[in-house]
Amino acid sequence: MKKALALLVAFVLLPLALRALEQDFYISFASRVMIYALAATSLNFVLGYGGMISFGHAAFVGTGAYAAAILFAEGVASAWLAWPAAIVLAALAAALIGAVSLRTRGVYFIMITLAFAQMMFYLVNSLKMYGGDEGLTAVRRPEAWPLDLGDEVAFYYVALALLAVLLFALHRVSRARFGRALDAIRQNEARAEAIGFPVYRYRLACFVIAGAVAGLAGALLAAHGKYVNPGVLHWTQSGTLLIMVILGGVGSLWGGALGAAVLLSLEHFIADYPVPWLAALAPNYTQHAALAVGAVLLAVVLLAPRGIAGLLARPPRA
Amino acid sequence: MLELKALRKSFGALAAADGVTLEVRPGEVHALIGPNGAGKTTLVGLVAGTLAPESGEVLFEGRDITALSAHERVHAGLARSYQVTSVFPEFTVEENLALAVQARTGSSFSFWRPVAAEQALFAQARAVATQVGLGERAGLPARALSHGERRALEVGLGLATGARLLLLDEPMAGMGPEDSRRMVELIAALRGRVTVLLVEHDMDAVFRLADHISVLVAGRVIATGAPDEIRANPQVRSAYLGEELAA
Ligand SMILES: Nc1ncnc2c1ncn2[C@@H]1O[C@H](COP(=O)(O)OP(=O)(O)OP(=O)(O)O)[C@@H](O)[C@H]1O
């Protein structure tokens, strides 16, 4: 808890330091990392806490992003209205998709969540009114009186506050009755049912909560970039979120955030800071950041099965 | 207490339960014996609701529970144990048992208050741990237990649900004589407090514990009666008991 507070203080001071160093780009970059941290943490709730391998999480990020962007295009300029709407719609999408998908197990669950997400990908592609495959561009960020989201520092603090609240909530929930039951279901589904837990209902609740948080992340993503396109719903986005969680640590509180930070940083630094000798060997290597990400992922999976969070943590009890 | 009416369940062409009719009276230990593959575990699944019958009825305390799901039957007061140990390996003994208490008491859709603060939950869990002889091992993760201890926890999970009817599927499976003796004592101590449907291959244990015995062969109950009647029943002897008693 002390460490978490120290970390929070550091992140509160970070934009001030970056501004002093005239590195404003990294304030915006940090906001983006935190938005992905929200999305990846919500997927970790499903994957690591709930034991459900969902390959369609981008569907909920996308629902939130499109809900917010469409509302903005229709004249709803306030984030106070658009973001809750994005959360509710993403939760609804998760309830519908979850209600069907959670009747299956294993590989079928992976495939069906993927299929639903792809269906939504094609659906937004066909939304000609809202840009079709081009997507939607906004002239500015939404309003959130009394905050000015157009200001990078203000936006940063909003993302930071939401991420901090989410991590604290996840910490609490995992120790409360709901989280314990979810953990039991992950360890041994049949046994959990046999001592009286309605397994399906728990899983669905977990899936819907995660969908709602992903929806919020989507709304923030749309606001941050002033842009959405069907790419947010593409299956590779679901894959990216999965990679973040696996990198960071499946089932660990900080897993999603760490994974998002490491993955996005890797992509950024490989693309923007070419290593001369590598560039001499393979001139186009900076366009293949995925390759480097793949190598890091492989290393983490092989050397640190509990992810980066597992490496940082002290050895577990017992 | 429990009434099964013409329960039928097939796996492909094989009728694992072929019209099983059976009554278990309250407070008794009712043993279910039969050769390997007779359909005993299948029957436990049908009663617990983990398997759905093709036809027939399950009545519990006079109420038709055939349509209830497994977790609803636990809340109705009936819990099972597994022939192959099935516990929560990462949780301690106490946490395993507290979870079963949690499932029974209050709403589990509670998102904020830490479970660790719920004294009552853990007090009940410790009481069950002591009851099944795991009082000293309550703080160990389930995966660190010996086979016999895990079997005891398996039964403890059923007890901790507060069930009035326990379905025990071969609680002594794979146990040494010492652990078996303790399990027999544990089950004997349950008599009168909870009703037990006991599936068991260990004939000594069955004849010591059971008030009534039913014999299942190829998905059919071929005999039900007091231990002495079963022992004397020629049909039972030829179908099953002969070789076991001779041994
Ligand atoms: N899920 C299943 N799918 C197909 N066949 C099954 C299944 N479960 C059980 N069977 C078959 O049904 C028959 C009854 O099995 P069951 O496990 O109920 O027997 P049992 O009396 O418990 O045997 P044992 O004494 O070995 O535990 C067996 O022939 C078994 O192979």
Ligand SMILES: [Mg+2]
């Ligand atoms: Mg069996």
